[in-house]
Structure formats: C-alpha cells, structure tokens
Amino acid sequence: MRPIRFGTDGWRGVIADDFTYQRAAVVCAAIGEYLEAEGRAGQGMAIGYDTRFASREIAMLATSILTQRGIPVRLAATSAPTPVVSYTITRARLGGAVMVTASHNPSKYNGIKFKPWFGGPAPEQATMTIEERANALLPAFDADDALRRGPQAAWLTQEDFIPPYLEHIRTQIDVKAVGAMRPRLIVDPLYGAASGVLDRALQEIGCRLQVLHGEYNPGFGGINPDPTEQQLEELMKSVRHTRVEGAVAADGDGDRLGAVAETGEYISSHHLFALLLMHLVEDRELRGGVVKTVSTSTMIGQLAARYGLPLYETPVGFRNIAQLMLEDDILIGGEENGGIGVRGHIPERDATLAALLLVEMMAHRHTTLGGLLAQLRERVGDHAIRRLDLALPQPPAPAELLALRSRLPRRLAGIPVSGTNERDGLKILLLDGSWVLLRASGTEPMLRIYAESDTAEKVQALLNEGVALLSHGDIRQAA
Numbered sequence: 001m002r003p004i005r006f007g008t009d010g011w012r013g014v015i016a017d018d019f020t021y022q023r024a025a026v027v028c029a030a031i032g033e034y035l036e037a038e039g040r041a042g043q044g045m046a047i048g049y050d051t052r053f054a055s056r057e058i059a060m061l062a063t064s065i066l067t068q069r070g071i072p073v074r075l076a077a078t079s080a081p082t083p084v085v086s087y088t089i090t091r092a093r094l095g096g097a098v099m100v101t102a103s104h105n106p107s108k109y110n111g112i113k114f115k116p117w118f119g120g121p122a123p124e125q126a127t128m129t130i131e132e133r134a135n136a137l138l139p140a141f142d143a144d145d146a147l148r149r150g151p152q153a154a155w156l157t158q159e160d161f162i163p164p165y166l167e168h169i170r171t172q173i174d175v176k177a178v179g180a181m182r183p184r185l186i187v188d189p190l191y192g193a194a195s196g197v198l199d200r201a202l203q204e205i206g207c208r209l210q211v212l213h214g215e216y217n218p219g220f221g222g223i224n225p226d227p228t229e230q231q232l233e234e235l236m237k238s239v240r241h242t243r244v245e246g247a248v249a250a251d252g253d254g255d256r257l258g259a260v261a262e263t264g265e266y267i268s269s270h271h272l273f274a275l276l277l278m279h280l281v282e283d284r285e286l287r288g289g290v291v292k293t294v295s296t297s298t299m300i301g302q303l304a305a306r307y308g309l310p311l312y313e314t315p316v317g318f319r320n321i322a323q324l325m326l327e328d329d330i331l332i333g334g335e336e337n338g339g340i341g342v343r344g345h346i347p348e349r350d351a352t353l354a355a356l357l358l359v360e361m362m363a364h365r366h367t368t369l370g371g372l373l374a375q376l377r378e379r380v381g382d383h384a385i386r387r388l389d390l391a392l393p394q395p396p397a398p399a400e401l402l403a404l405r406s407r408l409p410r411r412l413a414g415i416p417v418s419g420t421n422e423r424d425g426l427k428i429l430l431l432d433g434s435w436v437l438l439r440a441s442g443t444e445p446m447l448r449i450y451a452e453s454d455t456a457e458k459v460q461a462l463l464n465e466g467v468a469l470l471s472h473g474d475i476r477q478a479a
Helices: 021-037 055-068 082-091 124-137 143-149 160-168 174-181 198-204 235-242 267-281 301-306 318-327 351-365 369-380 398-407 456-470
Strands: 008-014 045-049 072-074 096-100 109-116 158-159 184-188 208-211 247-252 257-261 290-291 311-314 330-334 338-343 383-389 415-421 425-432 435-440 444-451
Touching: 008 055, 021 055, 021 096, 021 109, 021 124, 021 143, 045 055, 045 082, 055 072, 055 096, 055 109, 055 143, 072 082, 072 415, 082 096, 082 109, 082 160, 082 351, 109 124, 109 435, 158 383, 160 198, 184 198, 184 235, 198 208, 198 351, 235 247, 235 257, 235 267, 235 435, 235 444, 247 351, 247 369, 257 267, 257 351, 257 369, 267 301, 267 338, 267 351, 267 369, 290 301, 290 318, 301 311, 301 369, 318 338, 318 398, 383 456, 398 425, 398 435, 398 456, 435 456, 444 456
Parallel strands: 045 072, 045 096, 072 158, 184 208, 184 247, 290 311, 290 330
Antiparallel strands: 008 109, 096 109, 247 257, 330 338, 383 444, 415 425, 425 435, 435 444
C-alpha cells in the first residue's frame, strides 16, 4: 500500500489511482484529529472545493467525517477558489479549512489542501503530522461507513462564501479610479474555480469584460489549468483579435495569476510580481519587506534595492512566504508561478486580488498592460525567464542534485560561473547575473529547470546546459 505524501501545498494524486475515496477519507480524518490536538476543533472548519471531477463528492465526504467527530462545518454552497475559502477562515474565526483541489495540476489529478486558522498554507510540521496520522489510519479506516452515516445536520451549515469575500476585496481597491477608466479585458479562469469570481470582481469595480473558458468543464478542455504561456495560447490569440487593454487568467483553484498584454504578448509571472511591487511602492506609497522564492527573478531584488526595502529569499512553496508574513511587516511576497500575496488581506496567494491590483495600476497610470510592462523595463532592463519541466518516474533526491556541484564547469553557455545557492535544489549563479536552478517539484513527479538572463536565446542555452548537467549521472537515466 503506497503511503500518502504531502507536497509543498497539500496532498495530490491521480484520480482512482493514488487519489481514492479511502485515501481522501483518511486524510480528512487525520486533519480532524490534528485540529482536535491543537485545541481548535470547537472553532469549526470551512470546506471548499474546485470544479474538478468528484471535488464536491469528496467535500461531502470530508463534511461527513468531520461532523461525525462533532466538529462544526461550514460547507461551501458552490465551487470556490482557495483564497475565498482561506478568507472565510479569518472572517469567521474558524480553526481551519479543507479545500478539495489539485490546483494547477492536469485534470487526472485531485487533492486536498489544509488551511490552518490564519488562512494561509499549512506549515511543514503540520502537514507532516497529518501525513503521519493519515498513513497510520490508512489500512483500517472504513470510508464506506463514513459515507453511509453521512453529514450530521446538527454540526453542518451550508453557505455561499463568495459575497463576503468580494465585499472585502473591494475595500482593498481604488474603485473610483478603475471605474473612471473602465478598462476592457478578457478574463480566462481556465474552467477553474475562479470562474464567476474573478470576472464578477472585475465587473463590480467597473471593468468591461469578455470571458473565455468560464463554463463548467472538469476535463479543462484538454489543457492544464495553469496560467503559463503554453496553456494561454488561445487567450493570447483572442487578445490579438479583440480591442482590449489586456487579459488576465487564473489557475484551477484561483490562487495563481497569469496575464497577457493588449498586443497578445504573454507577461511572465515574474514580471507580474515586479509590477505589483512597483505599484504598491510608487503609486500607493507603501513600505515593507519583500519576499521572493529562490526560483523568482532578480527583478524583485533590483526593485527592492531601488526602493530601499528589505528583501527575503525562501525555498519554493508559499508556506515559507506565509510564515514571514505572519512574523514580520511584509508588504508583498510571491513565487515564480504567479502566486502573490499582499499585506492587509490573508497570508495566501490570491489571483483575484492580484488581478484587481493590476487593473488599479493601469487606472492610476492611464495605460494598458503593455504600457505597464514598458515602464517596468525602463526600471529593471530586459529579463527573460523560462522553466523546463522533465517528467520523471522518480524525481532525484536533494543530495543527488547537490552532488552535481562537483561536475560544474567553469562556464555555462559561455558565461563564467560565480557560485551556487543551495537553498532549494541547486542554483548556479553566473557572473553577469544570469542563473540556472535545478530542483524537484513538490507537487508533481517532475524535475524543474529554471533559467534567467537578459535574452530568450541565452535562457534557452542555459536550459540546455541544465539538461546536459543531468547527463553526467544517474539522473540521466530517469530524464
């Protein structure tokens, strides 16, 4: 029997293989036990779910298991983005939440995220405890009995989480400025949980919208619900044939943002992070710490230095950023995947709020998304960033990647190597500011290779060098 393994943000698996009713049931039971041990079960839990196959059914299973333990449950009336469920925790002062989602993973996956009382990603120690307990329960837990007994009505409330969330994020935005501009946008929720939330939030502050991929489709139309350049080809094509000021997109559970300029040019998640930092400091005149993960662009450090703001770097995983947001005065934190969190909301990524802030920036500066991108380039120069994903049967252990240090050449793509960063995987630093990072994914059986330089051609050469490095050891056999 394969053990249950949590990644950087929850547990995910292939439906009917790793992700089954039995395995989902023991994860929910383990979360209930964890909440009881923490003394927060009496505060109750929110349960939310995305638009994937069987997500609502698993949410009902979670409701049954938790209410049978006497834990009060607030069940989402409809599918909802993860940030909406996280905000519900803080709004209602609950002990935590179960979110049934596999986030940006392909449609064959589903999963469960646990959100503690503060509304952000669970710390590693919490997920390790839940994982250990779930595996202990796995051989004998009777999921069929839990399904037969069903939810206990005395402990169950069903409610619509979305209206209070929308009311809250409106208070975070200069609605008057956006309403005066009335920008025209295309919104692409990629068939995910942000459908009916991201578009509604933008409409309510005055945007004129067209919606792409907003209907229910648990197979995501054959694409992955991840707002990367590869997955947004249809959106970019739509923008080129429509008179708009830009376009925004969200991943499957609505916590990652993607964007496209009015020309059809894809705006990388790194550039989005940099733009929002620029807006908060230059337009809103806010101060505070800036947090980036090790896989995020050097643009963030350039801007932080320009503004005189403290910069923190963490391993990949928003839980590391969230911890700093809880402990320190952090203005903004973000990842390379489009997950961005800001002060004054929740210590969590939120594609909808990030999109609203981007539109607010357009309104304050009276320009398009492409115009914002040009202003950013004036400050930081040209930056090209790409990620290559290699599917592996078994991703390499951290020690295997670090062993590559002994094989590093003096130059990569003709650029001298200046050092390494081993905060998460192996990051090779180059003398001109370029870099290459090799690390195993925390959510999928992938080895990820990241590279940044000043041109797309250099980035491609560095990615090729990263693949070549793998050919010097056992990793080559898997790759």
